[in-house]
Amino acid sequence: MNSPDAFNALCPTRQILDRIADKWTVLLLGLLAGRTMRFNELRRGVDGLSQKVLSQTLKSLERDGLVTRAVYPTVPVTVEYAITDLGRTLAATLEPLRLWAESHMNVIEQARADFDRRQQAAA
Amino acid sequence: MNSPDAFNALCPTRQILDRIADKWTVLLLGLLAGRTMRFNELRRGVDGLSQKVLSQTLKSLERDGLVTRAVYPTVPVTVEYAITDLGRTLAATLEPLRLWAESHMNVIEQARADFDRRQQAAA
């Protein structure tokens, strides 16, 4: 048995990395790490996330054992999504990513402006 | 000026998160954190990454100030990509992600098998 290696396209970790290195996953697990939430609540919490993609993303998170899905036969139906212990370990890994983006926003925007100006000058 | 918030679709951090939460970015910065590398060297290092996408990804990493690109007029031409200090802070944030994928591979695969079996049983 070979050791896991995400640099190898055939290693299962590659596909796992593909799923977890995803902006919607980062944001959804960020919310669910705080508390259990309902479908439309998640949708409202993550601006710009369509119903279709939310549904797909939650399904794959559930399949991977990162969240659980509970249906309550109320009217209208209530569906609650909760993070699992495994999901919590991933959320702890993903949170720094969101925080990095937020704290380096200005530096990145400056770098982009500089790059674009150089490109402009070269043309 | 509002504080950065990746949950808001219009915040620049959302777009930044979209770029950094990407499997190719994780793997490329993982390699470049080790040492400066050439174009085809990176391609060989990241199995399954096409030339087109490598070129695009490197270009956006350069624009964001995460890597630098140096061209040497040898024959054939030599192009070296090096990580920047800013890129190094991101690489440090992304590495745990790759390690998480590698260390939880078995748990995830087990969860998937369980899920699929339950789905099968329900059908």
Add this chain to the structure above:
DNA sequence: GTCATCTGGTATCCATTGGAAACCTGATGA
């Protein structure tokens, strides 16, 4: 009685993206 509303989805359609493969330049070696 009838219509609009709620939830948690699917179904459909089109635009964007991704990957595979071919092509390109320009010099060099067989």
Add this chain to the structure above:
DNA sequence: TCATCAGGTTTCCAATGGATACCAGATGAC
């Protein structure tokens, strides 16, 4: 004279993404 190298760009097709419409089933407003 032809193949080869690096570092791309171009082209083509398949897969994904997002916007929108639709669905069930009950409930509340009118």
